[in-house]
Each structure stands twice: as C-alpha cells, then as structure tokens.
Amino acid sequence: MKNLSITISISAIFCFLTACNSNTDTSASTQVEQTKPLNVLYIMTDDHAAHAVGVYEGRFAKLNPTPNIDKLADEGMVFTNTFVTNSICTPSRASILTGQYSQTNGVLDLRGSISTENQHLPTLMSNAGYQTAIIGKWHLKKEPGAFDYYQVLEGQGTYFDPTFRIQGENVWPKNEVQYKGYSSDVVTDISIDWLKNKKNNKPFFLMHQFKAPHDMFEYAPRYEDYLAAETIPEPTDLYGVKATFGSIATRGVNDKLIKNIGTSVSKRHNRRSMGIDLGVDPSLPEEEFTRQAYQKYVKAYLRCVKGVDDNIARLLQTLKDIGEYDNTIIIYTSDQGMMLGEHDFQDKRWMYEESIRMPFIVKDPRMTTQGQKSDLLVNNTDFAPLILDLVGIKVPEYMHGKSFAPALQGKTPNNWRTASYYRYWTHRAYHDVPAHFGLRTKDYKLIFFYGANFMTKPFPFYDKKWVAKTGLHNSAINTPAAWELYDLRKDPTEQNNVYSNPEYSKVVDELKIELKRQRKLYNETDKQYPHLQKIIDKHWND
Incomplete structure (x- = not known):
C-alpha cells in the first residue's frame, strides 16, 4: 500500500499511519479513511498489574476480574510485552507525558514534578486543534496547565470523599473542592459530565486516570461480597523463594x-508486612498468617479493580450515548504493574516481571486486527508518540519513545528496539x-x-x-x-x-x-x- 501524507489540522483526513513521522514505519495504511478527526480517550489505572486483567490470562483470569476491559480488548489489540521504565507512580506518569526517560524529564522519584512547559503530550494535542482534559490522578505536583481543562486529585488522593483541584476554582494549589462518594465513581462522574457538556465541537483528548487499585486497597462497600467465597490462586513462591532466586x-x-529487603506479604520483612497492614492476627503460625494475609490482600486489590472495570463500562456507554464511540481511539493501561505475592513481595518498584509489565490495550475504529495480541517490545516512553502518530501529529525528536502504530495493522515498525x-x-x-x-x-x-x-x-x-x-x-x-x-x-x-x-x-x-x-x-x-x-x-x- 502506498504512503499517505497528512496535514496537521482538524479538517484534514486523519489516516491510520502518517508519513510525516520519521519515527514510524509507514509502509502500511488502513483501507478505511477517516473523514472526521478521531477523539482519544486514554484510561489509566494505578498499579493495575497485567496479570490481574483477564485477557492477559494470568492466574486470576478464571475469576473474571475485568469483563469490561476484556470486551474492549476483543474490539482492539492487546500488547503483551509493554513495560514501564521506572516502576513508581510519579516517574511513570512523567515519562508518559513527555515521551522521555526519567533523567531527561527530571522526575527520578516521588518528589518529581512536571511544569506546564514540559507537559508535551497535551501541548502538542492542543496545538493540533484538540480540546484536552485530565480528570483523576495527576501526582506530578505542579498545575496541569497544558490541559484546557482539569479536575485532578490532590496528591495521591483518597478513596472516599476525595478532594480535587479544579481549573478555574481559585489559584493552584488552593483550587480545591471535595466530593462525596467513592473515588472511582467520582472520577468517572466528572469525566462523564465533561464529555456530555463540552463547549465546542473540537475533537477531544481526555486522560481519565483512576486512583485505584493503589494501596491501601479501599473498595466500595458494594463489593464486599465479591470473591468472598473464592480462594484466590497463590503464586508458587509465596511461602518461600528458591535458593536459586535473587543474589x-x-x-x-x-x-x-x-x-530487610523487599516488603512482604508474610511476616518476613522486619519493617513492613502486608498482613500486618491489613490487620491479620500476628500471633498466627507463619504459614497460616501468610495464607490469610495473601487472601485478604488480593481480594481487596481485585475489589478495587472491579470498581474500575464497572466504571469503565459507564464511561464507554457515555461515548455511545453521545455518538462518539465509533469515532474515538480508546487506550487502556496502568502506570505500572504490581507484585501480588510473587517472591513474597508486595508493591512495585522491582524490575521483576509482575512489577514492570503494564497492561496496554488499544481500540482504533480504523483497525483491521480486532481481538489480536502483539508481543512487540513496548515501553511507556512510546505512549505519547503512539497517540500523536495515530491522530496525525509529527512526533518530536526530543521524545525518546517511538510510535508503534504499524503494530495495529499486524506489522513490525522499522528499526524497533530489541531491549527495553x-x-x-x-x-x-x-x-x-x-x-x-x-x-x-x-x-x-x-x-x-x-x-x-x-x-x-x-x-x-x-x-x-x-x-x-x-x-x-x-x-x-x-x-x-x-x-x-x-x-x-x-x-x-x-x-x-x-x-x-x-x-x-x-x-x-x-x-x-x-x-x-x-x-x-x-x-x-x-x-x-x-x-x-x-x-x-x-x-x-x-
């Protein structure tokens, strides 16, 4: 198929692959041309491990934890080798917004921040005619000023009755408004309201970002019975790692x-145990304590995931109700993975698989590869380039990542990385x-x-x-x-x-x-x- 060139304007024909991006293999294009600019809905959770998404066929898949995300996957493409470059909330979000590794964007740890002039992805989308918004978790300290609209959680945010900082309500960071309700519900309510009441006809770029399922795994009361009768499958090394593991x-x-190293589910770690944090009786024998701690940990975690999944269904139904579902690129991901008892570890940060693997699902109305999986080696510096490329915006050279749009057509991009x-x-x-x-x-x-x-x-x-x-x-x-x-x-x-x-x-x-x-x-x-x-x-x- 021949290459197609794109003029960056909202009146242009938005093609699936664009020859103006030097980082992208443009040897293939879709057979369907889009005469109306596509919207982008970017949905991100916090600490949702890929193996806790049903379509990734991990040990929780039989529990059916994410039916709505899985349905989205059936209509899109699942990337099975997507990895974070620094597995902690603030640095990962900075890499996603900038397309850069941590030392370049300056966010090495949780103290980091991104100022308006360095919020590259929303700036580029806005410059190309998109109405941009971010709703939910931000966690990058400074005002998300590159977005046309924002309502973001204060800091990490709380699970119940969360406080948001709202554009136009006083000056950052004093622009605070508190909502009643459960965080995942409230974030979704705000996004739904924004989608239904946008003030112009521009295409939109919405970053909808949940707090869940970040610790301490507080779930909505309606999920108390969910998984109550189930025994959650355990990792093979929950009760003690092999002598051949680690160094x-x-x-x-x-x-x-x-x-002393790696906080635990069991009582192993001398400073922090998930079982102790969740109130498991410390007088129990070691193995029973660990068993109860693991079950309580993962059930609470998956109940938070269930809240996310149900709210994603509400969000996608809204797109259908307003007639934009078939004209919207939808991405689902998380800011990193999560250790759920593997090697008797909790949390993330490690370079071990469960910590660095990110779920990444893309539905594009122009796709011809619905329901397929790709094992292309992708990382979170590639997210911004992909989004830009899919809507016809040239990827700037200052971004380390590359667009992998050809993968959505079942092709491997030219000169793709072999290691992340x-x-x-x-x-x-x-x-x-x-x-x-x-x-x-x-x-x-x-x-x-x-x-x-x-x-x-x-x-x-x-x-x-x-x-x-x-x-x-x-x-x-x-x-x-x-x-x-x-x-x-x-x-x-x-x-x-x-x-x-x-x-x-x-x-x-x-x-x-x-x-x-x-x-x-x-x-x-x-x-x-x-x-x-x-x-x-x-x-x-x-």
Missing part, C-alpha cells in the same frame, strides 16, 4: 538481608527495594543492583519508626552490588538467577553492550553521580 543484592550474603531499558532510582525508601537498572528483552532480563542512593544526603520518607529505632535512614544504607540474569523462555516466573552460569556468558556480554549503549542513548548515565559510577565501574565485570 546477594536482594538476599544478602548467606541470606542475611532476607528480613529500566531504572529504579529510589534506593530502599518506602518498600526497601535496592536501586538498580537493567534490560528486558523478549527472552532475557539482565539486572544490576548497585544498591546506593543517588542523593548523598537522602531525604526522609515515612519510615520514621525505623529511624527512631535504629538511628539510621534505610535509604542511606547501601546494599551489596550484584547482577541477576533470568532466562524468560525457560523460567518465566524468574526463579533461577543464571548470571553465573557459564552457558550464558555470551548472552551476558551482549546484553551489557546493549545496556551501556542505551544508558548513553537515553541520557541515563551517572556522570553527575560519581559515587554511583564508582560502584558501577567496580562491579561491571563481576
């Missing part, structure tokens, strides 16, 4: 760090996860835990009790440096670190070459952190 970086020499770079900067704070970086290919995962804070004077997080008890701040305590390699073809649940296996020496060498290349390419080196570079140099060839 001295994550276990310590002779397992001396087992009780990852880095978690926030050493040991919150959930005692050591700082690390690495690469994820389709077949392998290479991780280097350098185990030190990028700040020479760590800032205080909320582990005040630990500081009071020990006189030390966790994030100031270095952990051993070590490498881990997982063969995902043979070991998809990452039970066996094969880094020291001589059979994998060539794989290790090749991955390290690519790791070094991507760190330089994406401005992720440690030139400004010489104390970290010293650790990296010392252990690079271990």
Whole structure:
C-alpha cells in the first residue's frame, strides 16, 4: 500500500499511519479513511498489574476480574510485552507525558514534578486543534496547565470523599473542592459530565486516570461480597523463594538481608508486612498468617479493580450515548504493574516481571486486527508518540519513545528496539527495594543492583519508626552490588538467577553492550553521580 501524507489540522483526513513521522514505519495504511478527526480517550489505572486483567490470562483470569476491559480488548489489540521504565507512580506518569526517560524529564522519584512547559503530550494535542482534559490522578505536583481543562486529585488522593483541584476554582494549589462518594465513581462522574457538556465541537483528548487499585486497597462497600467465597490462586513462591532466586543484592550474603529487603506479604520483612497492614492476627503460625494475609490482600486489590472495570463500562456507554464511540481511539493501561505475592513481595518498584509489565490495550475504529495480541517490545516512553502518530501529529525528536502504530495493522515498525531499558532510582525508601537498572528483552532480563542512593544526603520518607529505632535512614544504607540474569523462555516466573552460569556468558556480554549503549542513548548515565559510577565501574565485570 502506498504512503499517505497528512496535514496537521482538524479538517484534514486523519489516516491510520502518517508519513510525516520519521519515527514510524509507514509502509502500511488502513483501507478505511477517516473523514472526521478521531477523539482519544486514554484510561489509566494505578498499579493495575497485567496479570490481574483477564485477557492477559494470568492466574486470576478464571475469576473474571475485568469483563469490561476484556470486551474492549476483543474490539482492539492487546500488547503483551509493554513495560514501564521506572516502576513508581510519579516517574511513570512523567515519562508518559513527555515521551522521555526519567533523567531527561527530571522526575527520578516521588518528589518529581512536571511544569506546564514540559507537559508535551497535551501541548502538542492542543496545538493540533484538540480540546484536552485530565480528570483523576495527576501526582506530578505542579498545575496541569497544558490541559484546557482539569479536575485532578490532590496528591495521591483518597478513596472516599476525595478532594480535587479544579481549573478555574481559585489559584493552584488552593483550587480545591471535595466530593462525596467513592473515588472511582467520582472520577468517572466528572469525566462523564465533561464529555456530555463540552463547549465546542473540537475533537477531544481526555486522560481519565483512576486512583485505584493503589494501596491501601479501599473498595466500595458494594463489593464486599465479591470473591468472598473464592480462594484466590497463590503464586508458587509465596511461602518461600528458591535458593536459586535473587543474589546477594536482594538476599544478602548467606541470606542475611532476607528480613530487610523487599516488603512482604508474610511476616518476613522486619519493617513492613502486608498482613500486618491489613490487620491479620500476628500471633498466627507463619504459614497460616501468610495464607490469610495473601487472601485478604488480593481480594481487596481485585475489589478495587472491579470498581474500575464497572466504571469503565459507564464511561464507554457515555461515548455511545453521545455518538462518539465509533469515532474515538480508546487506550487502556496502568502506570505500572504490581507484585501480588510473587517472591513474597508486595508493591512495585522491582524490575521483576509482575512489577514492570503494564497492561496496554488499544481500540482504533480504523483497525483491521480486532481481538489480536502483539508481543512487540513496548515501553511507556512510546505512549505519547503512539497517540500523536495515530491522530496525525509529527512526533518530536526530543521524545525518546517511538510510535508503534504499524503494530495495529499486524506489522513490525522499522528499526524497533530489541531491549527495553529500566531504572529504579529510589534506593530502599518506602518498600526497601535496592536501586538498580537493567534490560528486558523478549527472552532475557539482565539486572544490576548497585544498591546506593543517588542523593548523598537522602531525604526522609515515612519510615520514621525505623529511624527512631535504629538511628539510621534505610535509604542511606547501601546494599551489596550484584547482577541477576533470568532466562524468560525457560523460567518465566524468574526463579533461577543464571548470571553465573557459564552457558550464558555470551548472552551476558551482549546484553551489557546493549545496556551501556542505551544508558548513553537515553541520557541515563551517572556522570553527575560519581559515587554511583564508582560502584558501577567496580562491579561491571563481576
């Protein structure tokens, strides 16, 4: 099929692939031309792991947790290899808005913020004639001023009776209004009201962003009976990991760090246990405590997911009611994954699979690949380029990510990545996860835990009790440096670190070459952190 060129204006013919984007393979185009500009509805949850979405066929699939998201998937395409580049809320959202890795956009951790001039995605959409809005979780500190309209949760937001900051209601950050009700319902109510009462006929770009299912997993009372009679399937290593899992970086020499690294579902971790947080009786025997903690944890989590799924049905029905469903690109994703008991870990942050894998589903009315899955290696720096490309806007060179629009036609984009770079900067704070970086290919995962804070004077997080008890701040305590390699073809649940296996020496060498290349390419080196570079140099060839 021949290439099509697009003039960027709302009166132009919006084609499925555009030749004006140098980052995109334009060898294919859809057979259907769109004479009306397409809207974009971007739906994002917080911490919704891909394996907790039915269509991803994880261990929860038989519980049917997401029938409405699965229905959307039947009408679109499911991307099974989508990964976050920094698995924590604020940095992930910054990468999605900017198309850039953390060190370039400046958001390394939860303290980060994005000012209006750097909110690239909504700015570009607005400049191309779109009416832009963000409703729900924001978590990027500064005003979302690049959007034409916003109602965003204050900070992390609360599950019940949430407070929003509303455009036009006083000056940021004093523009606060409190709503009654459950967060997922309220966010959806606001988006529905905005969709029904838009003041112009421009195409819209709406970022609808739930708080759920972020901890502490407070669900609406109507879901109390949901899953009550079910026994939630457990991960294979909930009650103790194999000796072949991890390294001295994550276990310590002779397992001396087992009780200090990675907050747990069980009573293993000495500072934070999900079971304790959720009120499970700590006097129970270890195995029974863990069993009850896991069941309570995941049921609460999936009840929050159920609230999201039901509200997505309401949102999509609104598009149908106002006659825009068949003229809207719909994307469903989350800001990262979530550890749901795997390796006896809770939360995210890790480069392990359940933490970094993101659900990503796209429905485009011009698609010819409905109901199919793609294993293209995608990360969240690619989201903005994809959205821009799908509506005919040239992807700027300052974005690290690339559009993968050809995948929606069953084709592989030209010169596509073979490995996705990852880095978690926030050493040991919150959930005692050591700082690390690495690469994820389709077949392998290479991780280097350098185990030190990028700040020479760590800032205080909320582990005040630990500081009071020990006189030390966790994030100031270095952990051993070590490498881990997982063969995902043979070991998809990452039970066996094969880094020291001589059979994998060539794989290790090749991955390290690519790791070094991507760190330089994406401005992720440690030139400004010489104390970290010293650790990296010392252990690079271990």
